[in-house]
Amino acid sequence: MSKPNDLVQGTLDVLLLKILALEPLHGWAISRRLKSLSGDVLQVSEGSLYPALHKLEQEGWITAEWKQTENNRRAKFYSLTRLGRRQLESESANWHLLSSAISRVIRMSEA
Amino acid sequence: MRMEHWWFTVPLRLRSILRRGRVEQELDEELQFHLELKIDEGIASGLPPDEARYAAMRAMGGLEQRKEEMRDMRRIHWLTDFVDDVRYAIRSLRRASGLTGFVVITLALGIGMTAATFSMVDALIFRPYPVPYPSSVVSLVSTSHDNSFDNFSYREYLDIRGKTKSYDGVIANGVIGPVGFSLEPGAMPRVKGGLLVSGNYFQVLGVEPQLGRGFREDEDGVPGRDAVVVLGKDFWKHELASDPSVIGKIIRLNGTDFTVIGVAPETFPGMQVFARPDFFMPLAMARVFSTNPNKNYFEDRDDRELSVKARLKSDTTLEQARSELAVLAQDFKREHPQFNRNRGASVLTQFEIRTRGDDVNWKFGVIFSILALAVLLVACTNVAGLLLARASTRTREIAVRLALGAGRFRLIRMLLTESLILACLGGLAGIAVGYVAIGLLRTFSIPTTLPVTIPFQMDTRVLLASLALSLVSALLCGLAPALQSTRTDLVTGLKSADVDLPGRRRLWGRNVLVVAQVATSLMLLTASFLMFRGFQHSLVDGTGFAKVAKDHVLMASFDPRLMKYDAARTQQFYRLLGERVREAPGVQSAAFTQNPPLGLGDFDRIAFVPDGFQMSPDRENFTTTMDTIDEGYFATMGIPIVSGRGFLKSDTRDSPRVAIVNEQFANHYWPGADAVGKHFRLESRAGTPVEIVGVAQTIKYESTGERRTDFVYMPLTQHPVARMVLLLRSSGDPLQLLEPLKDVVRTLDPNLPMLEMRTYDDLYRYAAVEGPGVAINLAGTMGAMALLLAIAGLYGLVAYNVTRRTREIGIRMALGAGPSDVLRLVMSKGLVLVGIGSVIGLAMGFAVEQLMNSMLFNAGGVDIVAYFIVVPTMFLVTMLAAYIPARRASRIAPTEALRYE
Numbered sequence A: 001m002s003k004p005n006d007l008v009q010g011t012l013d014v015l016l017l018k019i020l021a022l023e024p025l026h027g028w029a030i031s032r033r034l035k036s037l038s039g040d041v042l043q044v045s046e047g048s049l050y051p052a053l054h055k056l057e058q059e060g061w062i063t064a065e066w067k068q069t070e071n072n073r074r075a076k077f078y079s080l081t082r083l084g085r086r087q088l089e090s091e092s093a094n095w096h097l098l099s100s101a102i103s104r105v106i107r108m109s110e111a
Numbered sequence B: 001m002r003m004e005h006w007w008f009t010v011p012l013r014l015r016s017i018l019r020r021g022r023v024e025q026e027l028d029e030e031l032q033f034h035l036e037l038k039i040d041e042g043i044a045s046g047l048p049p050d051e052a053r054y055a056a057m058r059a060m061g062g063l064e065q066r067k068e069e070m071r072d073m074r075r076i077h078w079l080t081d082f083v084d085d086v087r088y089a090i091r092s093l094r095r096a097s098g099l100t101g102f103v104v105i106t107l108a109l110g111i112g113m114t115a116a117t118f119s120m121v122d123a124l125i126f127r128p129y130p131v132p133y134p135s136s137v138v139s140l141v142s143t144s145h146d147n148s149f150d151n152f153s154y155r156e157y158l159d160i161r162g163k164t165k166s167y168d169g170v171i172a173n174g175v176i177g178p179v180g181f182s183l184e185p186g187a188m189p190r191v192k193g194g195l196l197v198s199g200n201y202f203q204v205l206g207v208e209p210q211l212g213r214g215f216r217e218d219e220d221g222v223p224g225r226d227a228v229v230v231l232g233k234d235f236w237k238h239e240l241a242s243d244p245s246v247i248g249k250i251i252r253l254n255g256t257d258f259t260v261i262g263v264a265p266e267t268f269p270g271m272q273v274f275a276r277p278d279f280f281m282p283l284a285m286a287r288v289f290s291t292n293p294n295k296n297y298f299e300d301r302d303d304r305e306l307s308v309k310a311r312l313k314s315d316t317t318l319e320q321a322r323s324e325l326a327v328l329a330q331d332f333k334r335e336h337p338q339f340n341r342n343r344g345a346s347v348l349t350q351f352e353i354r355t356r357g358d359d360v361n362w363k364f365g366v367i368f369s370i371l372a373l374a375v376l377l378v379a380c381t382n383v384a385g386l387l388l389a390r391a392s393t394r395t396r397e398i399a400v401r402l403a404l405g406a407g408r409f410r411l412i413r414m415l416l417t418e419s420l421i422l423a424c425l426g427g428l429a430g431i432a433v434g435y436v437a438i439g440l441l442r443t444f445s446i447p448t449t450l451p452v453t454i455p456f457q458m459d460t461r462v463l464l465a466s467l468a469l470s471l472v473s474a475l476l477c478g479l480a481p482a483l484q485s486t487r488t489d490l491v492t493g494l495k496s497a498d499v500d501l502p503g504r505r506r507l508w509g510r511n512v513l514v515v516a517q518v519a520t521s522l523m524l525l526t527a528s529f530l531m532f533r534g535f536q537h538s539l540v541d542g543t544g545f546a547k548v549a550k551d552h553v554l555m556a557s558f559d560p561r562l563m564k565y566d567a568a569r570t571q572q573f574y575r576l577l578g579e580r581v582r583e584a585p586g587v588q589s590a591a592f593t594q595n596p597p598l599g600l601g602d603f604d605r606i607a608f609v610p611d612g613f614q615m616s617p618d619r620e621n622f623t624t625t626m627d628t629i630d631e632g633y634f635a636t637m638g639i640p641i642v643s644g645r646g647f648l649k650s651d652t653r654d655s656p657r658v659a660i661v662n663e664q665f666a667n668h669y670w671p672g673a674d675a676v677g678k679h680f681r682l683e684s685r686a687g688t689p690v691e692i693v694g695v696a697q698t699i700k701y702e703s704t705g706e707r708r709t710d711f712v713y714m715p716l717t718q719h720p721v722a723r724m725v726l727l728l729r730s731s732g733d734p735l736q737l738l739e740p741l742k743d744v745v746r747t748l749d750p751n752l753p754m755l756e757m758r759t760y761d762d763l764y765r766y767a768a769v770e771g772p773g774v775a776i777n778l779a780g781t782m783g784a785m786a787l788l789l790a791i792a793g794l795y796g797l798v799a800y801n802v803t804r805r806t807r808e809i810g811i812r813m814a815l816g817a818g819p820s821d822v823l824r825l826v827m828s829k830g831l832v833l834v835g836i837g838s839v840i841g842l843a844m845g846f847a848v849e850q851l852m853n854s855m856l857f858n859a860g861g862v863d864i865v866a867y868f869i870v871v872p873t874m875f876l877v878t879m880l881a882a883y884i885p886a887r888r889a890s891r892i893a894p895t896e897a898l899r900y901e
Helices: A011-022 A027-038 A046-059 A082-110 B002-018 B020-044 B049-060 B063-073 B077-095 B097-126 B154-163 B201-205 B233-239 B283-289 B318-335 B350-354 B360-393 B395-403 B408-442 B460-485 B490-495 B504-540 B544-552 B567-583 B633-637 B663-669 B734-748 B760-804 B806-814 B819-857 B864-891 B894-899
Strands: A062-068 A074-080 B137-143 B167-173 B177-182 B190-197 B228-231 B250-253 B256-263 B279-282 B307-312 B344-348 B553-558 B587-593 B604-610 B622-629 B641-644 B658-662 B679-682 B689-696 B711-715 B724-730 B755-759
Touching (some): A011 A074, A011 A082, A027 A074, A046 A082, A046 B002, A046 B020, A074 A082, A074 B020, B002 B020, B020 B063, B049 B063, B097 B460, B097 B760, B137 B318, B154 B318, B167 B201, B190 B283, B228 B233, B256 B283, B318 B344, B360 B408, B504 B760, B544 B724, B553 B567, B587 B633, B604 B711, B633 B724, B663 B689, B724 B734, B734 B755, B755 B760, B760 B864
Parallel strands (some): B190 B279, B228 B256
Antiparallel strands (some): A062 A074, B137 B344, B177 B190, B177 B250, B250 B256, B553 B755, B587 B622, B604 B622, B604 B679, B641 B689, B658 B711
16 A cells, blocks of 8 residues: 655554544545645645545544535545544554654764 | 454444445545545646646546555455456356356266265264264273174173273173064064163263163163163154153063163164164163073173273273273183183274274275275366366466456466356255265165164265365366466467467376376276176175075074073974974975075174194184074075085984084185094084084175185084074975965964065075175266266367367478378377376276275286276277367368468
8 A cells, every 4th residue: 555655654544533533524624634734744645545544444443424515515524433532542642652762762862 | 442343343344345336436426526626726726627637636646546445445355356256257157158067067976976975984984973972982892813803791891890990981782683572462573673781871871861761770780680671762753653651661572571761862873883773671681682592691701792882081091991901801811711812802992993904884985985086086187177278268368367467366266266166066966966876875775674774864974075075176176277377478378369388387287187087087997897896706606506595495583582482492393393394385495594694694603623723722712603504404595515414314412413514614624635524622622522524615604795704504403592594495486485384383383473584585685686786886887987077078188189289280281291190190199198097097906906805805816807898998988089189170171270269
């Protein structure tokens, strides 16, 4: 599968879970949100967004529902499941652990 | 956590499988939605619509790849792929319906024959005892010079039971024997089969009666005290109409009142393969059922009539049990040297007992399994050959698929799915064939009033075995063609429609198939031909007397003990009966025997020491089979006396003991000398001397398949026996003697039952026609099938190869080759292959012949005739298979052949 080149593997999952934790969104809106949230630092190719969403759905972390958008078009809205919320919590805990460990290492080498 | 995970994911997977179309459609819609918004965005930023569209597509990075990725995410592609493969396979098989039909029929024959054979082998060898935890039930055997599977005596059984610690229980039973059964005292008894068992029999085996109870331990304690009986399930069902109130009722067995205490459960037909006991009686009641009033069954340590089994403790190994019993056997030897010289004991599993070398069931099982598997192998090579031929016509299709990016493994899977479907169809049809074949195996009847069933059946075990066979054959038939056709060289494959690659490997595979097929079918043909001739031969040798006797001899058995005759009155009865029937109208001659030759009963054994024969000092005696007869026997049965005389009226109880032996016996102990006038002693060196007064021709005694065996005849007057068979010889139809016989018996004792009245023809038909007939037919069917399959397969392969060379032949002929050159070219290769196959097949056939000789016929040398008939037949078939297409090819005009594709 194609991986987002400039994202640590697995980070995209956390980002998506985090975005959906705020409110249910459809794919297009998620991609807009990703762009605006991470600015130019994190770039996600729009093509790889859907396989990632699909994977989260198959894992049971998010669930999808067809609804009308504000422009009256049918779109697939994703929202977080209970399982997904738990996953997000453990993933972010992991992330904190990892990033603080890495920054400690980096500080050490500068000293 | 895990469970909750499934709670979410399982419905998703199910949805992906079951609502595949809808899921796909949603996928499309979602991506389309994104694409449209993206285009709108592009337009809004000022791009022309076309460019906006391209930009959007580029940003998405290829819609189809994305979809494919997402399909993989669902992790069900293995299944959807399989479903696709199955659909595709069914479509392509339907297109080649002729080939499919042929393959299915071929596999059906192979699998069906194997299933039928397996049902037979399973019943005879593999099926476990019908008791809980059957694998812990072991058999205890006494071993000696002459018999490694001997029984134990009652005394020995009690010792084993008391002194061993390896078992949860030790049981014993006699052999199933005839019992006169009646419901009321006055009624004429009918013959049923009864089995004497130890008091703990049901309890140790873990068999719970469906009605009433099993025996109590103490009911087997005192000889003759507790007349209780447990009924067999079939007897209860058929004779007593499943009467639920039967417990506590009285029935009469051999004239003694027995109380019914239980009915064996539906699941327990008994421990034997064929015999189904109608009654189970305690060992302590043995007196009522004994055939020999001279024997003291409860005391004689050498009266070995009990088969002993035991349930091994769960923490004891077979080795421990064996060494324990070996020690006990040493004790026996020390304490009772006169009965136990050179005797040991061993513990055997059910499998070891059933696969013992001298067991005829085992021999048949092995030989027919080999034959059946060979038929299956021929069928599989046949199918593999056809699939291979078919695969090479698909070279282009496969090449296109590979070029489009299909993985090799994926293609192999697709091709294997095809052969799997073929094998499943073949397996289903094979089960039908097996069902019919088993039905045929069951049809032959055994002429006895004892309860005997043919236990071959299409049960779960056979079905599972057939299924496994189908799967194995799918792999066998499909793997080689699949591997080979996916090894295609893309460039050549795409360029030409349907052309053999020049590579040698491809041809090599096909050549191996031809050779294997010739070899296997040659072996099969040889084997079945040998069996056919072996049986024919065994039917001729030593059964000459029977061919006359069968049309003229009537038999009826008597057991005066059923009417409580004592020994003296019994012998008086036989003397009077003999005298009177000889005067009856139509009776040419009459005789008594314990068991007519080729009859169903077992012969007694006699222990003897021949005078003047060098017997090794550690040996106590020799034993062999014997019969008790009267003076009319040899004339009535038509068995010639070779030298000396038959028994005479003057051989009475008080005259010197005499015996007649057969030629085999005479040559064995007095080679080159006349045995008449020689003596042997009964039991031991110091035993009663018996003079040999005559030598009779060696015949077949127990079965037509037996080897030449030693045999001794004793006169009824000097060796009284209770149960005898009367033989009456007529000049015409033996059944005409039936009424006169009944009249005579009525004058002697109107209540005495005549058992097993039948013509000798019945016995002869079973022993020499129907029994071997099953084997001959089976062998013949397998041979014929092998030949048919081989012809079809060879013809297909060779003809196919020749057809593929049509273009080459055209070129050769255009360059000036004549039809005869073409014929020679094509046929020489076929002949080389057949030649190689024949040599291998002959070697295998020879090996099979050795095996069969050692197991069944003991004919010794090689049956040259078989080879002289079989080999040329195979050659002829292959030559024809090569000739017909070669001839057709050589007749094609070169112009046409060159255009041929």
